[in-house]
Amino acid sequence: MVKATIKKIASTLMIAGVAITVASTTMAAGKISGKTERMVRSDYVTAVEGKTVAYVPISLGLPLSDYWMYGIQTSAEAAGMKFVVKDPAWKVDAMTQAISALISDKVDYLVVQNPDVQVLAKLLKKAEENGTHVIQLNMASNYRSSGFVGVDWVSHGEEIGQDIVKECGTGSGKSGKVAIVQGELTAAANVWFVAGLKKALGEDSAISIVNDQAAQWDATKAHDITAAVLQQNPDLCATAGVWGIMMLGSGQAVKEAGLSDQVLVYGSGSNSRPVCDALESGVLHKHFSYDSILQGRDVVNAIQAIAQTGLEPGEKPFALYSPIMIQDSKTVKATDCHDLIAK
Template sequence: MVRTKLGKLTSTLMIGGVALAVASTALAAGKISGKTERMVRSDYVTSLEGKTVAYVPISLGLPLSDYWHYGIQSSAEAAGMTFVVKDPAWKVDAMTQAISALISENVDYLVVQNPDVQVLAKLLKKAEENGTHVIQLNMASNYRSSAFVGVDWVSHGEEIGEDIVKECGTGSGKSGKVAIVQGELTAAANVWFNAGLKKALGEDSAITIVNDQAAQWDATKAHDITAAVLQQNPDLCATAGVWGIMMLGSGQAVKEAGLSDQVLVYGSGSNSRPICDALESGIMDKHFSYDSILQGRDVVNAIQVIAQTGAAPGEKPFALYSPIMVHDAKTIKATDCYDLIVN
């Protein structure tokens, strides 16, 4: 009996010893984990403390740029950084002056939406040579800077082109006629979107591009271009353009011609309230959308990575591509779009 009790006691002590050892190891691990966590957080805070993020879009007052404004500012300030914004109001000279001034001020991070591939390229290179990291937002230049955040325009154009082929191409019983409305001919988004779009359209011999003109991002010009195309091609099957707000003009022309049931209107861009309204009213049929507020957050995510890795400006360029959501007139809901923001 005594030996049995002693045996049980010995077993209990052994089990207890193992438990204490495990507990001690867990506590030790907890201390190490806590120390590591403090070090990680300290490095994070130190890397961003006192830093300034400057945002220069082509123009404020548009849903797209205003959503970016909100996303970047809220995320940057939440991370402890200072945020500044400059509004060139569509003026390239004002944009170059604003960027030059920010370079002179030695801002830490410069977020730029390029009006075309060349006009700011040398200036952005100068900014990085001067020690400022440049994040190009949605529309790149010929200079590859620290980061690009935005749409993979080639695959985006291909995706829309493939949908048009499905709706208008071989076996559809339709004319196969497609009109393209370009934005600014030298803007990166326009160049690469249309490269992808035309590649996909070219895969089906039943598709014919009957018109390909630039509206310079202007909905009124898009309207007039589309109205003229419809007069010459009343059997048009689809029209597509890289920016949804511009394509509202094309959609209005289709509606005025009484061809909304025949001609599909495709757009691309931010999921803003005017887009949902256009889909619900039949002005547009399909919109391939990206979340611009989350793009703004991704800009700051990119900055956080750059800051903590300690890479020099332009040393290790990378891209964060945005996911695409397809919004259809048949299934659109009010909650699919953001209300307009006044910053």
């Protein structure tokens, strides 16, 4: 009886003890995780909230830059950051003025789309020396700043080149004639895209580049260039350029010449409604798309990470390359495309 009682007490005690141990352990664990959580949160808050993100594209009012703005602004404001935008409206002077002003205002983060590799390089360097982190968006400069978010242009060009080789090259039974429509000759996107494109095209001896001219991002110029090329080379197989909106002009020229079935029009850019419409109507044949709204979010994610690592501007430059999806008249779906952002 006694033995049984002792056993009972003992077991009770044991249970109690285990229970206490368990309970105390459980309590302690809860305490530690709450603290960590608060530390993480407070570090984040001090590093991120209230910081200013300034965004300077080449020009607003284009699907690309409007999507970026939407992506950056919504993400930045959701993270508690202030958002500033300057619109140089294609004017390099206005752009340098705006960036100079932002440097002297000492904004924390500067997101810039470079019109060419050189023009802003000195200014961006100055900005980083002045304590402003510079994120170069999609189009970089000769100066390597804190971060780059955007397309991996060389491989992007190569991909399109390889696709053209497949369509027009050896064994395709077509002329192999390709016309390249460049954008701004000295813009990073153009320089590296064309380099990749030419590299891929050069790998097939059946491919000949019959024309290579710059339309300076202007669809009208692209139209005129392509119309002239088609007159000289009615057997053209493909034409490719770095920006889909510009290539709409080329596509229109092909359509006007009644050669939509024969000449493939390649473009690249954001998955905007006009591009999708053009794919559906056959003005464009293939579009290598990236999601600019998500690129905008990538920018803000990068900023939040820089903010919390406490790195000095330009200390550890990094690149975030955007994923590419290939769209053509068969694969394009309405859901894949962003509507234009109403002003």
